[in-house]
Amino acid sequence: MSFKIIGLGPIKYFKDKMNYLDCMVVLLSIVEMTILSNSGTNLSAFRSIRIFRTFRVLRVARLLRSMQSMQVIIGVLVRSMDSFIYLALLLMLFIFIYALLGMQVFGGNYNFASNFSDPPGVPRTNYNNFNSAFLTTFQILTLESWPNLMFDALRSGVS
Helix, strand or coil, X not given: XXXXXXXXXXXXXXXXXXXXXXXXXXXXXXXHHHXXXXXXXXXXXXXXXXXXXXXXXXXXXXXXHHCHHHHHHHHHHHHHHXXXXXXXXXXXHHHHHHHHHHHHHXXXXXXXXXXXXXXXXXXCCCCCCHHHHHHHHHHHHCCCCHHHHXXXXXXXXXX
């Protein structure tokens, strides 16, 4: 940062908005290093400053301004987000409907008696309340560990 300020001069350096971010990240890092290294105590308030280091990732955005092809790709992605939001809302509506349907069909039927081969009680994925039903429906939709859900449905005895 100091070499860039010396090379460009302070007025030209602060004309670019991305340099404000660089300056903030560098100054916070210096403050953190001096306070935490010199003091023997660990001040939790200054440890929270470390979260600002994640802003260093935003410095990569500077490369996107100089590459014309990347600007075209990012422009297409931004314009397509409108249609993606509508598809995501439609997907949430279907998950909501099927979670309610699962609560109607399987609600309260996943409480199993103690067997020697299967664990007793209610499994983690069930349709007893809406939160569990929503997550269970999402789990079936993503095909993540769906055979366990199928076997629990078969064990419940609901036809």
